Amino acid sequence: MTTTAVRRRTAAASGGGTLTGTCAMVRLALRRDRVKLPAWTLGITLFLPYFAAVAARTNSTPEALATSAEMLDAPMLRLFSGPMFGMENPTTLGYLVNAYFPEFLLGAALMNMLLVARHTRIEEQSGRAELVRAAVVGRHAALTAALLVAVITNVVLALLLTAAALGVGMTVSGALLFGAATAAMGLVFAAVTAVSAQLTEQARAAAGIAGGVLAVVWLLRAVGAVQDGWLTWTSPMGWAQLTRVAGDGRWWPLALPVLLSAALTAVAYALSGRRDLGAGLVASRPGRARAARGLRSLLALAFRLQRASFLWWGGSLLAAGLVFGGLAGSMSESMAEEFLGGGPDVMGGYLSLMAVGMVFLVGIFTVLTATRLRTEERRGRVAPLLATPTGRWAWLGSSLLATGLAAVALLAISGLSMGVGAATVLDDAALGALAAGAVLARIPEILFLLGVAATLFGFAPRGAALAWAVLALGAVIRFWGADLPGWVRSLSPFDHIPRMPVEDFSLAPLVVLTALAAGLLLIGLYGFRRRDLDGA
Amino acid sequence: MTAITTRDLVKTYGPTRALDRLDLTVNTGEIHGFLGPNGAGKSTTIRVLLGLVRADSGRAELLGGDPWADATELHRRLAYVPGDVELWPNLTGGEVIDLLGRLRGGLDETRRAELVERFQLDPTKKGRTYSKGNRQKVALVAAFAADVELLVLDEPTSGLDPLMEAVFQEVVAEMRAAGRTVLLSSHILAQVERLADRVSIIRQGRIVQAGTLAELRHLTRTTVEAETATPVTGLAALPGVHGAESGRGRVRFSVDAEHLDGAIKHVGAFGIRALTSHPPSLEELMLRHYGNGAAA
Numbered sequence: 148m149t150t151t152a153v154r155r156r157t158a159a160a161s162g163g164g165t166l167t168g169t170c171a172m173v174r175l176a177l178r179r180d181r182v183k184l185p186a187w188t189l190g191i192t193l194f195l196p197y198f199a200a201v202a203a204r205t206n207s208t209p210e211a212l213a214t215s216a217e218m219l220d221a222p223m224l225r226l227f228s229g230p231m232f233g234m235e236n237p238t239t240l241g242y243l244v245n246a247y248f249p250e251f252l253l254g255a256a257l258m259n260m261l262l263v264a265r266h267t268r269i270e271e272q273s274g275r276a277e278l279v280r281a282a283v284v285g286r287h288a289a290l291t292a293a294l295l296v297a298v299i300t301n302v303v304l305a306l307l308l309t310a311a312a313l314g315v316g317m318t319v320s321g322a323l324l325f326g327a328a329t330a331a332m333g334l335v336f337a338a339v340t341a342v343s344a345q346l347t348e349q350a351r352a353a354a355g356i357a358g359g360v361l362a363v364v365w366l367l368r369a370v371g372a373v374q375d376g377w378l379t380w381t382s383p384m385g386w387a388q389l390t391r392v393a394g395d396g397r398w399w400p401l402a403l404p405v406l407l408s409a410a411l412t413a414v415a416y417a418l419s420g421r422r423d424l425g426a427g428l429v430a431s432r433p434g435r436a437r438a439a440r441g442l443r444s445l446l447a448l449a450f451r452l453q454r455a456s457f458l459w460w461g462g463s464l465l466a467a468g469l470v471f472g473g474l475a476g477s478m479s480e481s482m483a484e485e486f487l488g489g490g491p492d493v494m495g496g497y498l499s500l501m502a503v504g505m506v507f508l509v510g511i512f513t514v515l516t517a518t519r520l521r522t523e524e525r526r527g528r529v530a531p532l533l534a535t536p537t538g539r540w541a542w543l544g545s546s547l548l549a550t551g552l553a554a555v556a557l558l559a560i561s562g563l564s565m566g567v568g569a570a571t572v573l574d575d576a577a578l579g580a581l582a583a584g585a586v587l588a589r590i591p592e593i594l595f596l597l598g599v600a601a602t603l604f605g606f607a608p609r610g611a612a613l614a615w616a617v618l619a620l621g622a623v624i625r626f627w628g629a630d631l632p633g634w635v636r637s638l639s640p641f642d643h644i645p646r647m648p649v650e651d652f653s654l655a656p657l658v659v660l661t662a663l664a665a666g667l668l669l670i671g672l673y674g675f676r677r678r679d680l681d682g683a
Numbered sequence: 684m685t686a687i688t689t690r691d692l693v694k695t696y697g698p699t700r701a702l703d704r705l706d707l708t709v710n711t712g713e714i715h716g717f718l719g720p721n722g723a724g725k726s727t728t729i730r731v732l733l734g735l736v737r738a739d740s741g742r743a744e745l746l747g748g749d750p751w752a753d754a755t756e757l758h759r760r761l762a763y764v765p766g767d768v769e770l771w772p773n774l775t776g777g778e779v780i781d782l783l784g785r786l787r788g789g790l791d792e793t794r795r796a797e798l799v800e801r802f803q804l805d806p807t808k809k810g811r812t813y814s815k816g817n818r819q820k821v822a823l824v825a826a827f828a829a830d831v832e833l834l835v836l837d838e839p840t841s842g843l844d845p846l847m848e849a850v851f852q853e854v855v856a857e858m859r860a861a862g863r864t865v866l867l868s869s870h871i872l873a874q875v876e877r878l879a880d881r882v883s884i885i886r887q888g889r890i891v892q893a894g895t896l897a898e899l900r901h902l903t904r905t906t907v908e909a910e911t912a913t914p915v916t917g918l919a920a921l922p923g924v925h926g927a928e929s930g931r932g933r934v935r936f937s938v939d940a941e942h943l944d945g946a947i948k949h950v951g952a953f954g955i956r957a958l959t960s961h962p963p964s965l966e967e968l969m970l971r972h973y974g975n976g977a978a979a
Contacts, residue, residue: 348811349772433807434774438781448782452771527769531822534733534763534835535786538755680735 165420168284172292176266177299184262184300191254191329192307198250199315201630202243212237219245222477223497225372230379233394240317244325244393251325252384253365255304255333259297260357263340266293269350271425280424290341290419294412297337305330324396328387331404335383336361338411345418348427355459362463366470373477383407445532445542449549453516457553460512464505464561471501472568472582494578495648498569502585503646505561507622509554510596514614516550517600521611525682539676547601547668554593562586585647591660595640598667605674608681684711685744686833686864687732692741694727694888701727702738703888709866709881714859716879717868720969724888725868726766729837732866733763746833759788762826766838766868768818770810776821777806783825795828801850815842827854834858834865840874852878872903873962886969903968906937906961907946912954921946932956 177184206212216237218224225231229249233241267290270276276289305326312322336357343356368385371378379385386403390396441447478497520543523529532542565586566579600614607613621641628636636642643656687709694702702724709715719725730736732745734754743750748757770779780799784790799806802820813821819842826834836855840848855878858865869875875882882899884892892899904925909915915934918927923942928935938946 433805434778434809436775436777436806438778438785442778442782443785445786451774455773527765527767528771530730530733530735530765531763531768531783532786533735533754534758534761535783536755536759536788537786677737679737680730 165285165287166291168282168288169291169295172279172284172288173295173299176292176296180262180265180296184296184303187254187258187262188300188304188307191251191258191304192311194247194250194254195308195311196315198247198627199239199243201627202239202246204630206239206242212239212242215242215246222373222474223493223500225375226369226474229368229372229385229388230375232388232391240315241393243315244317244321248325248388248392249365249368249384251308251329252332252387253361255301255329256336256361256364256384258304259301259333259337260340260354260361262297262300263293263337264344264350264354264357266296267341268344268347268353272348272350274425276424287416287419290344290415294337294341297334301330301333301337304333320396321392324390324398325392327398327401328390328392331401331408332383332387334408335404335411338408338415341415342411342418345415345422346427348425351456355456359459359463362467366467370470370474373474445537445545446549448532449546450553452519453549453553456512456516457557460509460557461560464508464557465564467508468505468561468564468566469568471504472565472570473572475569475578476572494569494573495581498565498578498582499585499646499649501565502562502582502589503625503641505565505586506558506589506592506641507618507625509557509561509593510618510621512557513550513554513593513596514600514618516553517547517597517604518611518614520546520604521608524608524680527682530680530682533680540672543601543604543672543675547597547671551594551597554597555590558586558590558593559583581648588647588652588657589644591657591664592641592644594664595660595667598664598671599640601671602667602674603671605671605676605678608678685709686711687715687743687745687866689728689731689743690741692728692731692743693739694731694736695739700888702731702741704741705885705888706890707883708893709864711864712859712862713880714855714865714867714878716875716882717866717885718870718872718875718882719868719885720870723885725870725885726837727888728885729763729835729866729868732835733758760831761833761835762787762829762831763835764819764822764826764837764839766841767815768822770813770818770821772809772811774810775807776804776810776813776817779810779821780806780825780828784828787829787831789830790825790828791830795824798824798827798854801854802847816844816847819843820847823851823854827858832863834863836865837868838870839867840869848874872968876962884969903940903963904937905940905943905963906935907950908933908935908959909950909955910957911950912956915950915953918946918949921949 206215216234219228219234219242220231224246227249228246231245234245270279270289279289280286307326308329309322309326312325313319317325339360340353340357343360344350344353346356347353364382364384367378367382368388371380371382371385379389383404386400389400390398442451475494475497478493529542533539562583562585563579566582569582570576570579596614596618599617600611603611603613617640621639624631624636624639625641628639640660643660645651645653645656685708687707689705689707692702692705692707693700705724705728707717707728717725717728727736731738731743732750734750734757737751746757746760750757770776774782777799780790780795784795798804802824804817804820804824806821808817810818819839823839826836834855840851843851852874855865855867859880865878867875867878876896879896881895882893883890884899910933912932914932915929918924918929918934918936921938921942922945923939924946925937925939926935934950936946
């Protein structure tokens with residue numbers, strides 16, 4: 148059904164000839180992504196049996212299941228898991244779907260964003276698209292091929308998820324609905340990225356716009372679920388969950404993502420037909436003929452290069468912090484009284500959990516910025532700098548320092564905005580300090596992550612992407628690893644600093660983590676000093 | 684006085700031997716042409732000399748210091764232009780020129796303005812919007828505006844149009860007049876011939892020929908094509924003439940540089956109506972002297 152919708156759309160939106168070569172482009176894309184796409188779809192699917200095992204173990208008794216179900220309905224968990232359906236008589240499967248559905252939706256959205264960006268704007272920016280377009284290939288062939296590959300991938304994902312859902316014991320109709328709803332969410336973000344790829348010349352900005360849309364979509368659904376209101380209906384993520392997979396299952400909400408994808412696709416084609424290859428809709432303006440007075444050191448350059456990204460991140464985290472903080476009001480009212488007898492602990496639990504979440508978001512910024520150093524080197528932008536009287540320590544040190552300071556600033560922004568949000572809503576100024584402290588205490592975790600990235604850059608530059616693995620495993624262990632043995636959990640750098648204010652402050656893990664981070668940073672600097680420079 | 688000396692320099696990348704006992708000598712104050720086909724090891728040599736890459740064995744000396752250990756100090760006294768200039772997408776050309784100059788401890792303002800003018804560079808454009816030639820100009824202006832002893836230029840004119848190539852040649856000649864040393868790597872023989880005092884030819888990681896252009900003259904063989912009033916005879920018997928072909932009032936032959944004069948005089952006796960000559964390309968030259976592997 149989704150396939151035909153998009154096909155019809157593409158045929159209608161483009162004249163004859165502009166689609167020439169689409170088939171070959173689809174084959175090229177599938178060939179290029181022969182590892183990536185199976186890895187993504189299987190990777191997402193495998194989380195279902197894992198989560199099923201976790202859900203079964205934590206809910207092994209009817210009493211435990213009842214408690215879990217009640218907890219799930221509390222605002223704090225609804226923020227993450229969304230609206231709850233089919234839990235009047237709680238079952239493990241119902242718990243599984245209600246608690247973990249959002250993870251699959253986010254995974255599908257991310258996969259589609261990266262997929263479409265990879266085959267549209269990134270190709271144009273690299274200049275490869277020029278080579279392709281000069282051949283017998285129509286104007287809309289690349290965009291069409293990217294969207295077709297996205298459709299194929301989403302269908303495969305839907306089928307794999309259906310199979311996995313049947314495997315963990317869901318009904319046939321429930322399993323099909325689960326797969327289809329996840330794929331529909333993916334489709335929406337394929338279309339969102341198709342539009343954002345038309346807007347700017349830079350792939351990074353295009354991905355940033357799509358990521359921003361995902362954040363807004365998540366936030367709308369999160370706030371909607373906490374307030375139990377109509378906001379959920381404004382979010383594609385909400386639509387998927389409103390199919391009530393674990394409840395009485397209804398298909399019609401899925402018409403919304405399909406219609407939205409079709410509309411967005413039409414917009415993308417209209418924009419694409421109106422612009423030149425390689426150009427965005429917003430033309431590049433001329434800049435300064437002379438450098439600003441301040442741009443006179445490698446540190447200044449490092450700040451300058453991450454400025455735009457920092458401002459975007461800062462603005463987004465500020466908004467997110469205010470919203471999360473503001474939701475603190477909803478937490479205290481219901482949950483506190485019903486479960487834990489009220490008091491500051493509920494608030495503390497909520498704030499500390501959000502603080503951990505914020506740290507992972509800043510972690511994404513940190514790894515993103517640190518791995519960009521490798522890109523700088525490979526693209527040959529480092530050699531001219533090192534051919535001036537600046538040493539390698541100075542270059543790498545300045546870059547890491549700039550990233551570290553930016554990350555700390557982002558943590559401060561998140562903590563303070565969350566604190567201001569909570570303090571304003573609850574009229575309790577002390578909460579501000581509490582929230583800021585809960586986030587700022589986690590600075591060593593980010594420094595450690597930066598240290599890992601630095602060491603990889605210095606000694607194993609080809610493995611620079613492994614820093615992502617540390618972050619991702621840290622997140623999995625933190626949020627979904629309650630069941631793992633203690634020694635596995637202790638491997639994660641994100642599981643040692645106490646969760647304030649629920650847990651008591653303790654200095655030792657902070658000191659140890661900071662010392663390890665400093666060691667890793669020095670090792671990275673040392674390694675970079677003695678290795679060859681790669682790239683052009 | 685030598686600005687650059689290397690002895691037995693070896694650098695391997697896995698099974699590839701990029702530099703194979705390379706001996707290079709560049710005298711102070713000269714323009715030294717560093718010639719070789721693509722992939723011969725020119726850029727690797729330069730990266731070793733800049734301390735960006737460490738040689739496996741052998742010795743290298745640059746401006747009296749060790750390029751790896753004393754990199755920072757030595758870089759105060761040199762400027763570098765890579766063959767494929769990459770700029771930061773969101774910085775303008777003007778900003779990059781200023782930044783590189785300041786990192787080097789300041790640049791000559793008058794010279795900067797003059798060079799921007801001569802190379803017709805628009806310094807207000809963002810890095811991502813420059814064409815290849817314009818990116819190259821940004822790096823050239825930054826290097827030429829620096830007050831340094833040594834210029835290391837790695838195929839610096841790739842992407843420049845002929846007008847800008849002429850400006851480049853003028854500026855390099857001025858650099859020599861100002862007493863600077865220039866290491867100019869290229870795979871185009873003609874470019875190096877016009878500028879260089881001495882030339883080193885590199886092939887598969889080794890220097891196979893080095894000397895002044897006069898000393899290397901025996902390597903060059905010019906191809907001549909002429910249209911004459913009466914058919915040319917007796918050409919093949921002349922010393923240094925190779926592959927003479929004639930017919931329908933035209934003649935075509937190649938001749939060693941030292942016998943060019945005699946051959947042209949001989950042809951002149953038959954009444955020249957049109958005459959063209961081609962200098963040998965580096966590829967032809969390598970092919971002739973070192974066999975088929977050379978042009979790879």
